[in-house]
Amino acid sequence: MIDFPSALLWFLILAAFGVAGIASALVLRFRARCYVALIGYDPRQDLVPDCLADRVEVIAVRCTSEFVRIPPMAHSASAAYIELDFRSTMLGQHLDPCLALAAGDGSLRMPIERGTRGRRLIPLTALLPQLLSSDGRIALHGRHLAWSSGWVRLHLVREAIAREDAILVVAPHPDDAEIAAYGLYEAFADQAHVLTITTGDATTKPYSTNLGREPLPRADVAQVRVADSLAAPLIAGIPSSRIGNLCYPDGELAALRRAGEQGRPEDRAPERLPGRLRALNPDWIPRQAVKSWTSLVDDLVLVIERLKPDVIVAPCPWIETHPDHVATAQAVCEALLRAKRRDGQLLFYIVHPYFSEAHPLGPAGGPAPVPNMAGRTLPMPDAVFCQSLTPAQMARKYCALEGMRDLRAIAGEARPLAKAWLDLLRRTIRQLILGRSHPDTDLLRRSIRSEEFFLVYSCTRAVALVLGDRVAGESGSRNGIPLDPETSKAAVAA
Numbered sequence: 340m341i342d343f344p345s346a347l348l349w350f351l352i353l354a355a356f357g358v359a360g361i362a363s364a365l366v367l368r369f370r371a372r373c374y375v376a377l378i379g380y381d382p383r384q385d386l387v388p389d390c391l392a393d394r395v396e397v398i399a400v401r402c403t404s405e406f407v408r409i410p411p412m413a414h415s416a417s418a419a420y421i422e423l424d425f426r427s428t429m430l431g432q433h434l435d436p437c438l439a440l441a442a443g444d445g446s447l448r449m450p451i452e453r454g455t456r457g458r459r460l461i462p463l464t465a466l467l468p469q470l471l472s473s474d475g476r477i478a479l480h481g482r483h484l485a486w487s488s489g490w491v492r493l494h495l496v497r498e499a500i501a502r503e504d505a506i507l508v509v510a511p512h513p514d515d516a517e518i519a520a521y522g523l524y525e526a527f528a529d530q531a532h533v534l535t536i537t538t539g540d541a542t543t544k545p546y547s548t549n550l551g552r553e554p555l556p557r558a559d560v561a562q563v564r565v566a567d568s569l570a571a572p573l574i575a576g577i578p579s580s581r582i583g584n585l586c587y588p589d590g591e592l593a594a595l596r597r598a599g600e601q602g603r604p605e606d607r608a609p610e611r612l613p614g615r616l617r618a619l620n621p622d623w624i625p626r627q628a629v630k631s632w633t634s635l636v637d638d639l640v641l642v643i644e645r646l647k648p649d650v651i652v653a654p655c656p657w658i659e660t661h662p663d664h665v666a667t668a669q670a671v672c673e674a675l676l677r678a679k680r681r682d683g684q685l686l687f688y689i690v691h692p693y694f695s696e697a698h699p700l701g702p703a704g705g706p707a708p709v710p711n712m713a714g715r716t717l718p719m720p721d722a723v724f725c726q727s728l729t730p731a732q733m734a735r736k737y738c739a740l741e742g743m744r745d746l747r748a749i750a751g752e753a754r755p756l757a758k759a760w761l762d763l764l765r766r767t768i769r770q771l772i773l774g775r776s777h778p779d780t781d782l783l784r785r786s787i788r789s790e791e792f793f794l795v796y797s798c799t800r801a802v803a804l805v806l807g808d809r810v811a812g813e814s815g816s817r818n819g820i821p822l823d824p825e826t827s828k829a830a831v832a833a
């Protein structure tokens with residue numbers, strides 16, 4: 340028989356367990372919600388974009404819970420993705436799931452979202468050279484993860500850049516060309532030009548907090564970052580005669596475009612761009628220009644007419660969120676229209692995707708999954724292009740990016756003691772809640788990957804999609820530049 344004190348003790352113990360259980364469930368639920376907010380989408384959905392499925396070669400291959408066998412015809416592809424239907428285990432709801440792949444003496448680890456449920460494209464490009472020695476067999480091992488066995492789809496990207504094609508890489512800011520396309524411009528260093536649009540002078544924090552003093556004047560930041568943008572492509576073997584910076588003000592391109600559309604009153608003549616910095620450029624960039632949208636498009640027209648690029652690499656206007664990035668794509672398309680370029684291709688890249696700045700997951704040096712394009716109406720590209728990077732190329736890309744002073748974390752940063760403790764507290768809470776002590780938006784982590792991914796559009800089609808009814812003889816009553824593909828259908832058909 341249980342006496343009253345024992346019963347009370349048991350009641351208290353059970354109540355404590357109950358409270359602890361409810362508290363744990365609430366913490367786990369909160370942690371899962373924070374994680375979804377971090378990645379920017381519900382992981383319980385398919386992430387295989389239609390645009391890829393329709394624009395690449397797709398074949399069926401056999402997959403088990405232990406391996407997938409890739410046929411020899413895949414070896415000649417520029418990139419390959421295996422489509423697997425994943426389901427995370429119970430632990431994988433709260434701990435980071437991962438798929439490990441190994442072929443020959445090569446291996447890679449692909450992080451998958453916590454709580455994942457749906458189809459994903461797993462990049463195999465880094466393992467393609469290993470397939471000859473492994474008889475096409477890629478071993479699979481999942482952590483907190485399972486997938487459907489049987490016949491699965493292998494996506495092979497065959498799009499290539501010809502050796503005689505002239506390439507122009509356009510970057511809104513110093514660092515964007517390297518983040519998005521270092522591997523591409525190094526692979527085609529003999530035929531590539533790199534052009535940055537702005538001075539990058541809006542980023543003053545790294546130049547002031549490290550000294551604990553007043554912020555560096557924007558003019559000084561501009562000088563430093565323009566120098567960075569002109570130096571980084573040298574690491575890839577591009578001569579200084581093919582590297583330029585138009586020196587427009589950082590963070591103001593969208594405002595310049597709006598002012599340009601409204602028409603510029605004569606008494607609001609824009610100031611000259613810093614001629615001292617423009618003078619650092621090679622001959623294909625005019626020395627003098629003013630701070631206006633018209634001047635920017637004029638500059639780009641001149642560059643396009645002089646270089647006659649077959650391939651222009653620029654930010655994707657439909658997936659990028661940074662106003663300067665969207666405005667850069669618009670300026671390039673306006674210049675193509677003015678220059679009457681009907682041939683050639685635009686390769687659109689993505690640095691700041693609309694869904695999250697945490698993409699892609701996992702540490703630097705890993706593979707890069709296809710960006711999540713679910714939930715966004717995207718004009719169907721003509722093709723996709725992947726530039727693969729070897730470990731040596733990734734190391735040089737790291738050097739080029741780390742040389743950008745805005746991305747570099749300098750040790751010994753002078754901070755008040757209170758701020759240091761606050762940072763420590765913030766990191767500890769992040770570690771407890773998310774399992775991560777640092778923000779996942781670090782571009783050195785996100786951008787150094789074994790693939791660089793591009794959406795390919797013909798110049799004519801891209802201009803029609805981005806500029807809409809302005810293409811049809813400049814006679815439309817609307818001055819806006821539609822970025823909704825639905826509103827641009829008529830222009831595309833025309």
Ligand SMILES: [Zn+2]
Binds near residue numbers: 515
């Ligand atoms: Zn940028």
